[in-house]
Amino acid sequence: MNIIACVKQVPDTETLIKVKPDGSGIVEDGIKWVMNPYDEFGVEEALKLKEKLGGDVTIVSVGPARTMETIRTALAMGAEKGVHIDDPSLNGADAYTTAQALAAVIKTLPHDIIFCGQRAIDGDVGQVGSVLAELLGIPSVTLALKLEIAGTAVKAQKAIEGAMMTIETSLPCVITTQKGLNEPRYASLPGIMKAKKKPVDVKNAAAIGVAAAAKAKVAKTVPPPARAPGKILQGDDPALKAQELVKLLREEAKVI
């Protein structure tokens, strides 16, 4: 089976995000970069599928030079090879352009199933997997919590508001992965050693025939609205403080 997992390098969840004074983006100094947590579920599912059905896993990523570390992490987890699309014109690209770049590479590779994290935790855009599927002309199932493959039949489960939905489709397809699908493995030490020798193709935008033309762009980045300082309720009696809280919620905040 030819399995593809798309990954993105993002700031770690514990990162404090600082906005540049001119609003042109975020300050990248001192950020710890990691594999997007939702993509880890995709890599894990890809590896599990390979272990069950045979085949190989190719990692595809768009990003600047530092992205290579994240590709190597996926290779250390057990993927066979990687493609790194690295071009300044694609840094901070919108979902459509990113999906175009991924599609341009994936079209040249045999692919039965493609995993993408349901969203990357930096821009929180959550579009790339679906746009990629559309550009490849194949079905997509988003937010998969459970996945079964039998022959070319695909059965996936996702949570919708107030219900679990079971969706059936067929290979080839794109699956976007959600927390709960699996427990991503850690790279082993031998895995890390082996990953250094695994092949990663580096390509620029011209090589894959993509000219970035954003359909949407973040014109300005701003800090979140400041919150007014709150009130700490004083006293030693939990019951009195609880009563005061309920009174405030009712009369001042008017939310209950």
Add this chain to the structure above:
Amino acid sequence: MAKGVWIVAEVRDGAYRKVSYEIASAARKLADELGDEVCAVLCGSGIEGKAAELGKYGVDKVYVADNAALDPYTTDAHAAAVAKIVKEKDPAILLMAASVQGKDLSARLVGKLATGLATDCTGLKIEGGKLIAVRPMYAGKCFGEVAFEATPAMATLRPNVFPIVENAKAGAVEKYDPALDAGQLKTKVAEVAKDTSGKIELTEANIIVSGGRGMKGPENYNILEDLAKVLGAAVGASRAAVDAGWRPVTDQVGQTGKTVSPNLYIACGISGAIQHLAGMSSSKFIVAINKDPEAPIFQRADYGIVDDLFKVVPEVTAAAKKILA
């Protein structure tokens, strides 16, 4: 030239989801500013009779695709049906719900329409006759103002943020043929298993009572559930509680869980790790109950109680029961 503010209305089990009225109201506001009409696309089966109702929230015209293949929702059938009418009528702006369905459909439409989409927006404005969509990024650690270089300018709106405004219009209805080709429909829904526990969906809840590591174990969540019951609230959890296996993944609030914006968020035994704060900071009122006065959650809270949650929460439940009785 692209013209008009459009929405895709969301129905489930033959009824509109509340967020549909929110996006209709938001669209009306933009259209009034632009001097444009609001049109809605309504896709489903046996729903033609529901169409005119959208007029109440300011929709001028509803395009209805009534077809058995459109219920229940599948990505490919709905994306094909919406794309057909949007390509034909060429709207300038297309708004949808940032619900599970709306996010799935809107992303697929980006591919079909080769356009831009701002996901999960909390604000919309018109500058120089064009849409600017304001949306949280990094789960709310900062916000982006998104401008569009293609049409329709698409945005999904976070539920529970945009007010519902009744603004009655005649609400004309026009049926169209979605021209679905059965051979093109590659996904189908095998089952929808409803949660019959009466649980309120976190992303739609007006009030959320949430518990973290301070809950000490899964068996203690009943005190939060009791409070939630009195307040008509949903129960959420921090990543620590979910990773410990105390609560299901679908309950997680934060950067790798759900981003929520209820009117009231009550954080119990949650220290306020940055990834958690990111997911709930857009709540209108925040209450923190934690015995550690240094917990970062207190810096975000409108009201804080520094005490043992096991003593405070049952008292809050009792006091709320009295006042709401």
